[in-house]
Amino acid sequence: MKKIASFCSAAVLIASSFLLNNTVQAQQILDRVVVVVDDGVVLQSQIDQLIQQVKNGQNFNASNAPSDDVLETQAIERLVLQEIQLQMADRMGIEIDDNQLEQAINEIANNQDLTTAELRENMVSSGMSWAAYRENIRNELVIQQVQRAAVQQRVSITPQEINNLVKLIESNQEVQTEYRLAQILISADSNSSQAELEKAKERANTVLSLLDKGNDFADLAVRSSSGSAALDGGDMGWMTVNSMPTLFAEAVDGKSVGDVVGPIRSGIGFHILKVQDKRGEQTVEVQEVKARHILIKPSVILSDNKAKEMLAQYREQIESGEKTFEELAREHSADPGSASRGGDLGWARPDKYAPEFKQKVENIEQGTISEPFSTQFGWHIVEVTERRTSDATEESKQERAYQMLFSRKFREELDNWQQEIRDQAFIRRVAE
Numbered sequence: 001m002k003k004i005a006s007f008c009s010a011a012v013l014i015a016s017s018f019l020l021n022n023t024v025q026a027q028q029i030l031d032r033v034v035v036v037v038d039d040g041v042v043l044q045s046q047i048d049q050l051i052q053q054v055k056n057g058q059n060f061n062a063s064n065a066p067s068d069d070v071l072e073t074q075a076i077e078r079l080v081l082q083e084i085q086l087q088m089a090d091r092m093g094i095e096i097d098d099n100q101l102e103q104a105i106n107e108i109a110n111n112q113d114l115t116t117a118e119l120r121e122n123m124v125s126s127g128m129s130w131a132a133y134r135e136n137i138r139n140e141l142v143i144q145q146v147q148r149a150a151v152q153q154r155v156s157i158t159p160q161e162i163n164n165l166v167k168l169i170e171s172n173q174e175v176q177t178e179y180r181l182a183q184i185l186i187s188a189d190s191n192s193s194q195a196e197l198e199k200a201k202e203r204a205n206t207v208l209s210l211l212d213k214g215n216d217f218a219d220l221a222v223r224s225s226s227g228s229a230a231l232d233g234g235d236m237g238w239m240t241v242n243s244m245p246t247l248f249a250e251a252v253d254g255k256s257v258g259d260v261v262g263p264i265r266s267g268i269g270f271h272i273l274k275v276q277d278k279r280g281e282q283t284v285e286v287q288e289v290k291a292r293h294i295l296i297k298p299s300v301i302l303s304d305n306k307a308k309e310m311l312a313q314y315r316e317q318i319e320s321g322e323k324t325f326e327e328l329a330r331e332h333s334a335d336p337g338s339a340s341r342g343g344d345l346g347w348a349r350p351d352k353y354a355p356e357f358k359q360k361v362e363n364i365e366q367g368t369i370s371e372p373f374s375t376q377f378g379w380h381i382v383e384v385t386e387r388r389t390s391d392a393t394e395e396s397k398q399e400r401a402y403q404m405l406f407s408r409k410f411r412e413e414l415d416n417w418q419q420e421i422r423d424q425a426f427i428r429r430v431a432e
Helices: 002-030 044-055 068-092 098-111 116-125 130-154 159-171 194-212 217-224 246-252 304-320 325-332 355-363 394-424
Strands: 033-037 040-043 178-187 235-240 260-266 269-279 286-296 344-348 373-375 378-390 427-429
Touching (some): 033 068, 040 068, 068 394, 098 116, 130 394, 159 394, 178 217, 178 246, 194 217, 246 260, 246 269, 246 394, 355 373
Antiparallel strands (some): 033 040, 178 235, 178 269, 286 378, 373 378
């Protein structure tokens, strides 16, 4: 009996081992390396997840959808470029901590008029785990930092360009029109042969012909575009003519909603654009505060606690009427720019200040002196004397012009940079 029992036990172990090995092999088959990208890889599970994400998107039309092969090709292209940029982030030491991630997710939820819990529920119901969604957002934030670090140094803006654009904005209200563009990019870089250029142009003209016949632009973008927004139907979002690439601005100027233009030749290929929507100038109201403060800077001979105590005493003296804010600021404030004016900081937007100072001036009741608080500059007490809602000041006009120019040049350089890093990377498709 013992021999029979031993034999049975051994058989069970062998069978269990066989099942376990088969299960492991099945799991390995379900997830495999599809593309080697420098020191990293793109996995089949990543591709499947991205395709499913696209299919669950609001803009996906199942009745006229591209084939899974087309979706897979676009997904691989996006993931290859993502992997290259994430590897760059590792080398640059760029990381997104959990606090930054939570803040970004909260902003996404707010922009969709959802709570974070509702956003999570939507993601899970669409088939994506919350952990996977969080990791996607973290990767997007990392890639944005990589792009800023790598591309912004390629962008040069002169004061004269800013002044010229400010004058143009003031004299021509049409430049305030915003366009929502979609793009189909037929790739052909500057090193392409004449035959390759002709072939790419022929493909672009074929796409235009299909559009003329009524084919859906978003569908063709997914099928044919080499642009980074291909899986989003080519949607590039809202831009003014001053924040879009120069070639695009010239092409869409004066165009109506629904118009398609192109092909437009650039250094990375042929672009076909569609004006999806337009809207007029948006009036931007700026909240400004007029505040005054007293700053005490801790030093070797003045401790943190002592600086805080001094400001608490000054606050009591002001509230009791023993001293005025102006007197104490002139006598004691370590801010040379405002001390001579009785601590007056003038009119400013709160976001111009350090985060802790910004929070105080945004939330404190007008005419109330704050408790002492610290920033990177030292210890403060602050009072908001006035608030106002204002249209753009001269400073904000300059800032707006700068951002428009930067956005335009950044978009142009980003496309070129992404093409460059992809060309320089080692990319190998793994045979099944």
